[in-house]
Amino acid sequence: MSVNLGKIWVPGFRNLEVLKDPHCEAYKRVFSHITDLALAQVFSEENLSAVVSDGASKHGLLRKGNLLQIMRGSPHPRDVAPQARKAVAAVALAVTHSPEQAAQLLDRAGIVTDLTRATQSITALQNQLRRQSQGLVNAYLHVTYACNLQCNHCYASSNPHRTETMPVENVARLVRNAARAGFGKAVITGGEPMAHPQRDTLLDALAALRPTIKPMQIVLRTNLAYSLTPAFIEKIAQSVDQIVVSIDGNQASHDARRGSGTYARTVTNLEGLRDLPGLSLTAVLNASQIIGAEGNAVRALGEELGIGVRFKPVLPMGRAATQSLAPEFYSSLDEDSSEIVAHRLRVASTCGLGMNLYIAPDGECFPCYALMGARHTLGKARADGLDAVLGAERFQSFKRVTVDSNAQCQKCVLRYLCGGFCRAWGHDDDPDAPPRDCTALHQRARELLVSALETLNVSVEQWRAAGLPVPDAPPTML
Template sequence: MERLTDPPAPLPAPPDAPLVRRFRSRVGDHVLLVPGSRIYDLAGADGNGEPDEEIDRLVSAVADTLLLDGAAAGSLSQVVVPAPQSISLNVSSSCNLACSYCYAARGGFEGAQPKPMRWETARAAIDQLLAAADADAPLTIGFLGGEPFVNRNLVHQAVAYATDAGKRAGLDVRFSVTTNATLLDGDDRQLLRSHPFAVTVSVDGDAPTHERLRPFVRGPGNGAGSHARLREAIAPLLAAPGQAHIAARATITRMQLDLPRAFDAILSLGFEEVGFAPLRRGPEGSGALQDADWPVYLRSLSDLARRELARIPAGGALRLTNLAVALKQLHRGASSPYPCGAGGGYHSVAANGDWYTCHRAIGNADFKVGDSNGLERERRTRFLQQRHVHAQTQCASCWARYLCAGGCHQEAAQRTEASCDFIRNWLEFCLAAYCELGTSHPDWFDACASTSHT
């Protein structure tokens, strides 16, 4: 177990860090209170979106009053080292596809994970999670690789074991898996239906795009056919998902920035939720976005989001995960100094049993924090201190710091002014959409409170 130490020292925001951000929507002028992500309407603004010095002074005074006790800002300055609440098991060290941009080198992580996970390793990691986690909150066990269903027997065994152990301990144990879906058989689909699974299916658009980026390693037509196999294998699960919550995730490269086209192609397979992730880093020639691509990506994503918002008056659901998640986070006042739970509530377990702060860091000694016999609190603390948004010189004074928090730790080296402008502009789009939706359809947030997006 971890050795107890004194709590880490707080990391305060720079004195020049903005506390507010004014923005405009079609229904008026508004202000975002940055710590706590609270949104207020500005009555009496000039109405043309131009800054008004008197209103700006009033906004600053209100912000100072609301933040007088320092509660919101103070909590965001803390470096908290929580117990793990979720893990991913890298059960497979291989994959049947040869995706051009794969960060995991098909599961082998450039030699760091040469063999698949064994049952004894998976069981020890599950036991460690069940023993350490907060029993009053849900626990999640995820499966990654490579392609997880290359090692399907271990996935099935781990789910059965964790479900039984969780019931005996009175724990709410849930599961997740990221899969290319081409290997799913009837038993796999039944496993996903029969347990609370968040299933993320990797699919990159229409058949030509998908098969160019995600071909089989071997097969007819020089590896072609992965899209057809995906469609065949996932259709029965989409038709009868049971307890599974299924969403598609598309990686967007600079060779294909037409998001509406990709979105429609993926929906045609039967998916009801689709999310997009721009490729920020990858092997040479894999299509990582460059500075000139970010405005194009923003326009494409915003056009698609407007199309989805237009569905709401007729009772349509938001199928674009990027937008749905952003709106729900704004509604609940999401505000965090970290972009994800890496190294905090979330860890990833390599096939050999080592624990890392992130599934993208397998084999990187800088991200290793222990194993299933115990975690090293000092290493976790150092990781969380170094990656706190206040420790990021490019981020600490940005108004979007608690909504973005610097983005993926693994992609920080690829951060540029153009990519950060994309984040800020997308957040302003979502802020405006939130205010407009709150005016025209305030009940939408109550109606969707029970739904989840991965």
């Protein structure tokens, strides 16, 4: 339905044009029709079954039905469907290794309307997956390992007593080199970047660089648990394009990890930054926390501030290496299939190895923050130059590590919905070694496939009848 100049046009009602007059009979008929459709969907067997099986939810009785989906503020089916089609195409491609055969199977499942166009689209998807690891995404510059906090999950084991620092002139040179190399973002991180002993000089240098390195963006990752003045806020705003702030749940969980009083200080500072473009929150929580009070507190704060929120798992690295952790991914009953497809579905052939670069304060380069040890060094950017590091066979070899090269992953038909496992969970110096246990990843990928099918109104039975699988478990571990 669209509104223009006080008039309403409704799809499905040919030549229907009425004024926005609540007393107009035609207007009443339109909205009576919409009301009848909504009520029919509310009392449909599919919707009521979902209400009973899922239990309490923020969506109440608005669970299953395209109109109910719009009424509750979920992504519009028209916007979600292309991503869902991409997901099922990726699975069909993983099964057949052939765009032509994949299109034929999707045609049998009732998903394809034009076989030629579908084959062309799947061929483009295959090329995208093959080329994906050839790009460059983020250059992470650890400008210092000093930090005003001492969090119990920090992969860098930062604290106020660490002294490793990257000179400002080196930061500036590496940012310029990263832009020239084609990275999408230069991420200024640590430690706490604002604990750098030349903090103001660093921000001034970034402000001077910022307009000269486009389209690359400068991102500041910070705990924001320090004193802010209006002048300092303005300096930060001039220096970076995005600010990613760590906020790990509610006050209790955040302070337990980061120290008493840090939550209140960070939230107060967020209020001062709320009008800056590019502000977002990142929460590192386990799966139960993400769907529990801690995750809900982060979502509520993001909604209050009008900024985005991203959740990341706690990884067994740094201070968290001794914690009892296992790979896990959250699943929320409050999310329907369209929300899962819109917010959590990403078709990928790689976890990001060979696409990112992690640079320590002394200029030592590593392929990943999960692979930041002496045996994984790529060389020193300060001595060898960033171009030499990126062009070396050692770095290029990581680009060849994908779900198609891994002996375990290549057997899985859900591999492109997974993208591969984080090497923090690895148990071998070989980055292409099979994962120890990918059960959680497989469950998540399966959920994405089922959600994509639901979005497209294709049943699991219909999908399987076409010769396409919905596996309940990963392939036998090597």
